[in-house]
Amino acid sequence: MSPLVLGVGVCLAGWIALYALLCYTNGSCGYEWNCRLVTLFHGILAVCITAYIGYIDGPWPFTYPGTKNTPLQITAMVISLGYFIFDMAWCVYFRTEGLVMLAHHTMSILGILLTLWLGESGIESCAVLFGSEITNPLLQTRWFLKHSGRYDSFLGDVVDVLFVLLFVFMRIFVGGTMLYCELISPRPKFIIKCGGVAMYALSWVFMVDIGRFAYRKSQLKHQRWMNRRRMAEVNGQDVKRD
Numbered sequence: 001m002s003p004l005v006l007g008v009g010v011c012l013a014g015w016i017a018l019y020a021l022l023c024y025t026n027g028s029c030g031y032e033w034n035c036r037l038v039t040l041f042h043g044i045l046a047v048c049i050t051a052y053i054g055y056i057d058g059p060w061p062f063t064y065p066g067t068k069n070t071p072l073q074i075t076a077m078v079i080s081l082g083y084f085i086f087d088m089a090w091c092v093y094f095r096t097e098g099l100v101m102l103a104h105h106t107m108s109i110l111g112i113l114l115t116l117w118l119g120e121s122g123i124e125s126c127a128v129l130f131g132s133e134i135t136n137p138l139l140q141t142r143w144f145l146k147h148s149g150r151y152d153s154f155l156g157d158v159v160d161v162l163f164v165l166l167f168v169f170m171r172i173f174v175g176g177t178m179l180y181c182e183l184i185s186p187r188p189k190f191i192i193k194c195g196g197v198a199m200y201a202l203s204w205v206f207m208v209d210i211g212r213f214a215y216r217k218s219q220l221k222h223q224r225w226m227n228r229r230r231m232a233e234v235n236g237q238d239v240k241r242d
Helices: 003-025 031-057 071-094 099-118 122-133 136-147 154-184 190-241
Strands: none
Touching: 003 031, 003 071, 031 071, 031 122, 031 136, 071 099, 071 122, 099 122, 099 190, 122 154, 122 190, 136 154, 154 190
């Protein structure tokens, strides 16, 4: 058996075991709550590993795309591949996600598989993992706040603002720069460049949904502020009459 296949199998089993352990010790919170805890853990782990790869271990993804995979890059991709297979199966079984998120998971799985098979462009895959997962803790925090009744608060507003700003900066601006460097470089294979375009296009699909959400929430906040202002004016007039 190939060491890569064995590694992916071990990582997949590890994510399943972590989920089973959470369900056993934290069963009262429900299946999705525990699955999102696994997602949160993977997001933090992936960001830490890929940040080390990009900023310390190297090479710099904007300057050296298409280079040979390093052992640490392979490790990061194998860990995340195991997670994405687990989460994809969970989402399909419980039918909790729409087509866009399933498309994201499918493209992530295929992209990592392709990079491992080619033996190159691992630094770009790790950069994409970093950019994709860095917003994950905020996204999961938002879900936990919402399902614990603490979303309509100052903390909920802060999480939403940070998520939108970080998503726009990392997935649109930094991701766009990364894609440009990928496309103009002669080293990456054509199929890798096509995958980069597809992932960036998917980021814009997410961006449209996030823009709609931000607009609706800002309108709701403005309406609540106007209502409070009217109530204050009415109360002030009543006090003057008295």
